[in-house]
Amino acid sequence: MLKERIAGLLDQRLSGHSLPRDFYVDEQIFQADIEAVFETDWLFACSTVEIPRPGDYLTLRVGHNPIVVLRNREGEVVAFHNTCRHRGSQLCLKERGRANRLVCPYHQWVYELDGSLINARQMPDGFDTSGYSLTPVHVQVICGMVYICLADEPPSLERFRAGVTPYIAPHMPDRTKVAFTSTIVEEANWKLVIENNRECYHCAANHPELLVSMVEFALPDDPQAKTQFQGLMDRSTARWDSLGLPHKPADGGIEFRCIRLPFNENTVSFTTDGKPACNKLLGDFTEQDLGSVRMFRVPHNWNHFLSDHIIHFRVLPISANRTELRTTWLVHEDAVEGVDYDVEHLTAVWLATNSEDGMLAENNHRGILSRAYRPGPYAPSEFMLTHFTDWYAGKMGDYVGTPRTAVAAE
Numbered sequence: 087m088l089k090e091r092i093a094g095l096l097d098q099r100l101s102g103h104s105l106p107r108d109f110y111v112d113e114q115i116f117q118a119d120i121e122a123v124f125e126t127d128w129l130f131a132c133s134t135v136e137i138p139r140p141g142d143y144l145t146l147r148v149g150h151n152p153i154v155v156l157r158n159r160e161g162e163v164v165a166f167h168n169t170c171r172h173r174g175s176q177l178c179l180k181e182r183g184r185a186n187r188l189v190c191p192y193h194q195w196v197y198e199l200d201g202s203l204i205n206a207r208q209m210p211d212g213f214d215t216s217g218y219s220l221t222p223v224h225v226q227v228i229c230g231m232v233y234i235c236l237a238d239e240p241p242s243l244e245r246f247r248a249g250v251t252p253y254i255a256p257h258m259p260d261r262t263k264v265a266f267t268s269t270i271v272e273e274a275n276w277k278l279v280i281e282n283n284r285e286c287y288h289c290a291a292n293h294p295e296l297l298v299s300m301v302e303f304a305l306p307d308d309p310q311a312k313t314q315f316q317g318l319m320d321r322s323t324a325r326w327d328s329l330g331l332p333h334k335p336a337d338g339g340i341e342f343r344c345i346r347l348p349f350n351e352n353t354v355s356f357t358t359d360g361k362p363a364c365n366k367l368l369g370d371f372t373e374q375d376l377g378s379v380r381m382f383r384v385p386h387n388w389n390h391f392l393s394d395h396i397i398h399f400r401v402l403p404i405s406a407n408r409t410e411l412r413t414t415w416l417v418h419e420d421a422v423e424g425v426d427y428d429v430e431h432l433t434a435v436w437l438a439t440n441s442e443d444g445m446l447a448e449n450n451h452r453g454i455l456s457r458a459y460r461p462g463p464y465a466p467s468e469f470m471l472t473h474f475t476d477w478y479a480g481k482m483g484d485y486v487g488t489p490r491t492a493v494a495a496e
């Protein structure tokens with residue numbers, strides 16, 4: 087029934103338009119989103135520097151699935167379903183923590199950091215602990231970013247890895263530390279949170295802090311861009327070329343986007359005054375003004391890599407009308423708070439922007455509940471929404487068994 091209903095909605099859908107209402111507001115379709123998208127694809131979990139030492143862990147929830155990502159004794163990042171093999175209690179209850187072993191809070195079964203059960207008190211003699219290891223989750227680490235996949239057979243991440251590594255590696259994310267994290271919940275469907283992020287059509291009227299430094303144009307040859315932007319772009323690309331920093335759009339199709347774009351004239355970072363956010367630059371950089379590498383990967387993760395800091399954004403759906411956005415700011419591992427950077431100066435722009443975007447997504451969600459809502463056409467500058475919704479329709483088509491042809495990449 088549900089699959090037939092989804093197939094019918096996919097038939098109604100027009101590419102280049104916002105989606106039919108039920109894709110944004112219906113709880114059953116939300117559950118289908120979790121199964122079709124979040125339980126099959128690679129998801130950004132965290133940065134490796136959030137769990138630097140053996141036993142450090144971080145938890146997240148993918149639909150109804152509690153997950154724990156941790157650093158094992160060998161220093162590798164691993165992940166497990168965060169559910170005890172006795173009677174299923176959640177094991178790790180905090181969002182972040184450190185444990186020598188994972189001890190279930192219910193009846194104290196004890197697990198090694200490799201997921202094996204090493205103690206199950208009061209169980210009968212001969213109880214074979216080897217059959218009760220934690221259920222593993224696939225993990226891949228790409229440029230300090232931990233991706234997890236709940237599928238039995240995860241799709242390949244190699245195109246993504248090869249595509250983004252040349253852009254991100256010079257920023258040396260392994261030599262960073264967490265300066266700040268923020269988590270907010272928006273009363274909006276997760277796809278509206280992503281759609282909002284994928285266009286800057288709304289920026290001029292809504293993001294005074296962001297537009298101090300960020301150019302609104304998404305492509306080097308944006309047809310909407312003024313000659314002034316072209317001059318800035320030409321000067322920036324000449325400098326990046328001389329430094330060996332890639333900048334042209336990566337060939338990510340509708341799976342991912344990676345590009346380096348300049349900041350506005352006389353600004354070098356995402357700060358309210360356009361000045362550096364951290365005086366200690368990342369990697370071996372000696373120049374403040376490197377623009378930012380903007381990287382997005384379906385379904386839910388966007389990032390900025392600057393000369394002086396990195397920002398990761400992770401979107402997790404909670405229900406059809408609630409979505410969590412977690413933002414992490416990283417600076418050089420040797421940067422000293424109060425000396426090299428000030429947390430308020432570092433975070434002000436994106437804390438404000440996230441809050442503004444949250445309100446926009448919530449307004450969007452409430453408007454879509456109207457019986458008068460009809461899918462509307464995307465503007466040319468919203469081309470990434472066409473990519474995203476075409477990709478989404480492809481995933482849902484696969485899920486309901488009527489595969490759609492993916493639209494060609496930009």
Ligand code: FES
Nearest residue numbers: 170172173190193
């Ligand atoms: S549910 Fe974990 S020890 Fe009982």
Ligand SMILES: [Fe+2]
Nearest residue numbers: 282283293443
């Ligand atoms: Fe925005």
